Structure formats: C-alpha cells, structure tokens
Amino acid sequence: MSTVKAYGAKEEKADLKQMSIDRREPTSDDVHIEIMYCGVCHSDLHQVHNDWGGSKYPVVPGHEIIGKVTKRGDNVDSFDKGDWVGVGCMVDSCQTCSACKDDLEQFCENGATMTYNSKNKHLDGHTFGGYSETIVVNKEFVLKMPENLDPKGAAPLLCAGITTFSPLHHWKVSEGDKVGVIGLGGLGHMGIKFAAAMGAHVVMITTSPEKAEDAKRLGADEVLISKDEDAMSKQEGSFDFLLNTIPVGHDVNPYVNLLKRDATMVMVGAIEPIDPLHGGNLIMGRKRIAGSLIGGIKETQQMLDFCGEHNITSDIELIDMQDINDAYDRMQDGKVKYRFVIDMQSLKDAN
C-alpha cells in the first residue's frame, strides 16, 4: 500500500494539512499514473459541500486527470511508461451488465466506481480523485491522450468535454444542423467548440449580452439573448438540437419553443427540479426533452481522438493547488473562463 499526499475538504474550506490516502499497489490489470494536471469541476465543489448528500470525508476531488504512465501491470500492453493518459469520472464498472456491454459504463447497472467518493473495490473505504500526486486505475478506464493536445487544456475534456460531446454525438449532430448551446460556462464553452467542429450552425443562447463576443470567439455563429422575447420569438421552431448546460432548475418552456418538429433538447446540467413544463409545448411538434450523463469509455476515447483531429482543448486558467479555495469561490460566482486546472507540480513542491 502506497501513500500519497492529498487534500480533503469539509464544510470549512480545505486546508493544506497533509493527509495520507491509500492507493493500491498496481495489479496486473492496472496502470499507475503520475498526475500532472487536474481540472476543477463544479461537481467537485458540490461533493466537497455535500450538496447531493453521501459525500465521504476526507473528499479528494478531481475527475479531469491528465498524467504520465509510471508503471503498468503485466496484462497491460496498450500503454507504455511515459505515455500521456487521461482518467475521467469513472475508474471501474462491472463490465458484465447490459449497459457496460453497450459501452455505457456510466449507466452500469451494478454501479460504476466513480473516480472519487465511490466505494473502493480494492481497499477499504472510498475512492480518492485527482487532486493528488498519483492514481492507480484499471487499464479499461485509462484514456490515450492525442499527442498534439496541450495536456493542461486537455484535462477538462475528461468531464466537461465528454458531457457535451456525448449528446451532440449520440443525437447525430452534423454539418448544417442548427444547434443551440444554452448557457456559457465550463460545459457551454465546450459545447460551442464541438458543435462548430461538427459543422453545425451554432447559436449561443445566454441571458448575458456581455458574453456575446467571447461566444463568437469560441465558434458560435450567432448569439441569442434569451431574455429578449422578440429575438426568441423570431427563432421559434428553427433548431435541430439544443444542448442545455444550465446547471440549476429553470424554465425550459422558452427553449422547447425554439425546437423544430421532432427535435430534442438535451439537459446535461440541471440535476435538480426544473420549472413546470407545459405539456402542450411537447405535444405540438412532437418535441423531446432528454438527459445525458458524461459518456462511456469508448465514446470518451472517440471524443479525445476527435479533439486531436480538430485540435480542441478547453480554455483554462492554470492554478496551484494552494489556490483551490479561491478558485472554488470564483467558480461559484461564475468568474472563470472557462475552467480551472491545477498544476500538480505545486502539490509535489509543497510536500
């Protein structure tokens, strides 16, 4: 059993007191990774604050992990020492249920092992995430990073990236489709990049006129201000697909009205009750609302390969581990363009 340094947080802000967390010795199917960068996801903060219940302390967050292979088990031939690899939201699943067989491990019927705050299958206790120096992961859950991508900007692809790529990919967004991306944050900015790279006509839909310029820089063809009723009314019934990244409950009716007949709006952010939806808005035009959760491992690798091909990374601000509490505060206030990534060298230097 090896020990590494990591940080926990509980209600009061995280401090830099060292804690030892257990990492198993690599089995023959495992990859041992030195973590170089780790993205900061809003769900890290939710889990630190136990907003969803069930948080286990110490929480070591982090599921947007980029690192280098330092050791590999005897059965691992797909990775070499020194390879740049990624680890996302999951580190294991049953591999036998119908969801796993369909390459949708995120819906594993026996419960996927999430990268942190899940029951640890190998050791007592729970899993610890990527705000850490190393991690040991089953080879099936390790992703190959395209060599041309900047590893710092690539970290958020492992959660924000796949969360937005998967619905666009699954619902077959393609050249010429008119796609609306609702909400410009960590998820929304990736949604714009992906939809644009897929050849769609991308409309950024936001409450904030001041975000227009940046949305266009990211690849949006148009910006639609959702508070402008006239502008919304003009675009009614014109969208082939809507990717709704708003992270809180809200009134979805004005967005449903933007959909074409038979078109779908996919929710990826609002893990809470949404305001009353008018049944008539679905019935008129046979419209659809769906949800989507990250993506399976196979699709995550497809997403990374797509990013390699189109040179897509996240717009990030690199921080030291010591800055995490300020970063959380700024993230909560929506003051980050568009993702914080922790340089793990700062943690190594501190210890």
Place this chain on the structure above:
Amino acid sequence: MSTVKAYGAKEEKADLKQMSIDRREPTSDDVHIEIMYCGVCHSDLHQVHNDWGGSKYPVVPGHEIIGKVTKRGDNVDSFDKGDWVGVGCMVDSCQTCSACKDDLEQFCENGATMTYNSKNKHLDGHTFGGYSETIVVNKEFVLKMPENLDPKGAAPLLCAGITTFSPLHHWKVSEGDKVGVIGLGGLGHMGIKFAAAMGAHVVMITTSPEKAEDAKRLGADEVLISKDEDAMSKQEGSFDFLLNTIPVGHDVNPYVNLLKRDATMVMVGAIEPIDPLHGGNLIMGRKRIAGSLIGGIKETQQMLDFCGEHNITSDIELIDMQDINDAYDRMQDGKVKYRFVIDMQSLKDAN
C-alpha cells in the same frame, strides 16, 4: 350553399334549438358525407367551454366522424357513393409545407384546418364538426373504413385511436417490448388494445385498483397501481416505452423512473403545465420525454387498416343527440366506458 341542422353550445348547456350551419357545395375535389355516427371527445367539451380560449360560437363539435359517401366531386375516384368513410380532427392543410410533405399534416406550418372551430377556407366563418347530419371534406382528408369494423365502435378511432396508435407506431413498439399505458380512459383503453395487438407486454398503470379487471379484459398483461410505492419501485428501470394519457398536469417523476435506459415516455393528454420534473431523472439513464399529437392522414389510414386486420374498435356507449349534455357531465366525471358515440339518426329524427 346547402344548410344542415346542427347544435351549438356556449357556457350554458347546449339546447336542441335548431341552427342552420353552412356547408359548401362539394367542389370537384370534395366528398359529401352523410354522418351516421360521431364520437364524443373530451376536447369537444373543452372547446364548448372555451377552456383553451379561441372557441367560436356556435360551436358544432365532433371530430370522430363515421359516415357514408353521398356525392363525390369529379376528381374523386378513390371513393364511391355508399362507401363507409371516416373523418378525424383535420379537414384540410396547406399540402405544401415540410410537415405536410412528411405526411404530418397535424403539424402543418401554415396551420391545418381542424374539423371544427378553424377558419373555413371556402366560406366565411369557421368550420363545423360532426355533431351534424352531413359534412363536405376534401378527398385527401377522408379515410377509408375497413368493412369488417363495426362503424359505431370505429368512430373514436379517428381521434382517440390515432392519438394513441401514432406514438406506439412512431416509436416502433414491437413484439416483446414492455409497454406501460398510464391512465385508463378514452385514450388509455385504446392504448392497451393497440400495444397488445403489436405484441407488447402491456402494463396498465393507474391510480385506481378498481380498474384492474377491466384493464385485463382490454388486453393488459399486468396492472400497476401508481400509488403503491413498493410496486412502483419493483418495476423501476424496466419499461421500454410509456404512453402517458393523463389529461391533466401531474407529477411525471415516478413514471420517468419506470423507464429503461434510453427509453421514452410520450405525453398525449396533458395540454397544461406538468409538475416540476427532476433533471437528474432524465440525466441518469439518458431518458426521454416527448409529446405526440393525433397523427397524419397517411398514418391514420395505417391505423384504420391495422384495426381492420386486428378487429380493433373502441368500447363505446351509443347515445342520442338529445343526451349530449348528460354525456358531457358523465365524461367530465370519468363515468364512461370508454367513449360516447352519437347515433346521428337521432338528430335526423328530431328535425
């Protein structure tokens, strides 16, 4: 211009005072129909009461029309005098927009002409429905009735039938699928019959244990009482498709939880706000909610042919025109198994 007798209703109950309504002389593309039977739909009552706004008085309701061809225009060769025919919710559409070209006239982008209470394209004023002796309809909106079907029981197929058949057909319900039909009324009882005829394992989902026996008689394999939390919990994640016929706003979350991964619940009844839906219930399992509205003319004919093949009609109670106000009262109280149909001979006898 011919005149026929019909009845209007406005806030106060309909009386049997004769009114003259305009029916155009058949054009070369028209079919003139003697109405024999007309189903009574809940939306007739909504329009009589102006619940949705926009009702034009006198309202002559009725869009589940069965009759015999009495005259046909010169360009009509698909119907002969004496043929049994049906007319549903629509009597015309633009025939040129993308919805019409896709055989989805119910979503005509220029506005389909509904059988009653729509702008009349040929005469001043609005359209009058099937609580009447005759009707003149463009040949494209006249349906052929299979000869083996009892015309009385076939009347409700034109609205309640297509409303439930269309989503089952469009979402490709097939042999062995586990299908839940939510709500046992005029729509729900047709949903059970269709899903069973398609070879599905049909579960009637209802709040009312007393409906169990009848649901099984109609073709349900199982009955699930939605107020029984244990029973609902046991069936979580097990349904391939849900047809939700509840006609009012309600909490859809317990039903969404019944869906399998990637499965859809289609709403056909609730043309009003539904209670807050938890985004997480869609996100976990990539589930979908959609709406559906009647069906296009081509699909309506497919539905009728399917009914002919499987000998499916509605369970009805035949009434005289003079009984309509009592029928409305009973319909509002849910006391009809499962559809009233007016024998139009009673109207002819009265005049």
